[in-house]
Amino acid sequence: xxxEEREEMILKGAIHxxxxxxxxxxxxxxxxxxxxxxxxxxxxxxxxxxxxxRVYERSFISRWSDEWTSILCDRxxxxxxRLVQFYIGYLDNIxxxxxIRIAMFSGLAxxxxxxxxxxxQVERLLDIIAVETxxxxxxxxxxxxxxxxxxxxxxxxxxxxxxxxxxRKHVFKTRVLSDQSRFTEIAVDTYLHGITQPRAE
Numbered sequence: 001x002x003x004e005e006r007e008e009m010i011l012k013g014a015i016h017x018x019x020x021x022x023x024x025x026x027x028x029x030x031x032x033x034x035x036x037x038x039x040x041x042x043x044x045x046x047x048x049x050x051x052x053x054r055v056y057e058r059s060f061i062s063r064w065s066d067e068w069t070s071i072l073c074d075r076x077x078x079x080x081x082r083l084v085q086f087y088i089g090y091l092d093n094i095x096x097x098x099x100i101r102i103a104m105f106s107g108l109a110x111x112x113x114x115x116x117x118x119x120x121q122v123e124r125l126l127d128i129i130a131v132e133t134x135x136x137x138x139x140x141x142x143x144x145x146x147x148x149x150x151x152x153x154x155x156x157x158x159x160x161x162x163x164x165x166x167x168r169k170h171v172f173k174t175r176v177l178s179d180q181s182r183f184t185e186i187a188v189d190t191y192l193h194g195i196t197q198p199r200a201e
Contacts, residue, residue: 007044010034014045015055019098023052023109052111059102060117063093072128079136083129083158083188088181091162095180100166126155137195146195158191 001009013034017025027048031038045051071086094100106113130151137145146154165183169176177183 003044006040010036010041010044011051011054011058014051015059015098015102018052018055018105019101022105023111027051052113055102056113056117059099060113060121063099064121065089065093068125069128072125072132075132075135079132080188080192082132083191084181084184086125087162087184087188091165091180091184095166095169097170100163100170103163104167104171122159126152126159129158130155133192133195136192140195142195154191154194158187161187 014030017030017033021029027038027041031041034041041051045054068086068089071089072082074082077085103114103117107115130148133155134145134151145151162184165176168174
């Protein structure tokens with residue numbers, strides 16, 4: 001096996017391994033599962049932390065699309081269409097057993113992978129959604145607008161709907177709607193319905 005192929009084999013195996021066992025699992029256990037020596041793993045990845053960083057890059061960053069910013073900011077399209085298009089693409093990119101379990105295990109292990117992903121990637125898009133929601137609400141004549149912090153929480157409510165969908169599907173392994181495009185439309189419509197309603201005093 002060529003060095004590049006062996007490195008890729010170890011990385012893919014590590015992603016699957018950590019998604020099953022969490023980040024507390026030891027490299028010696030990974031070596032047994034991959035049927036390679038610990039020395040070979042450390043030849044390609046100098047430490048467990050370095051391997052975890054590569055898992056982060058492959059699991060989170062490589063699935064990210066810069067096109068999502070353009071989709072959400074395109075005011076030539078109704079906000080509903082933009083949100084549906086974005087979340088269909090986003091869900092398609094992250095709807096994997098390894099992705100959601102890596103995200104969950106990272107939070108539990110306290111190794112900051114998921115926190116970093118949220119702070120450097122996700123929050124930027126959610127801020128855009130909050131701004132575009134604010135604009136759409138004003139255009140709809142809703143003068144009872146949310147504060148910045150309130151809008152932030154409302155957008156997280158929408159985003160969390162998709163994350164919990166994956167938790168149910170890949171962690172709890174319970175039934176979810178098979179038509180994910182329809183699921184996306186329902187979630188977006190529920191969110192947008194909320195911004196058209198006047199705030200309770």
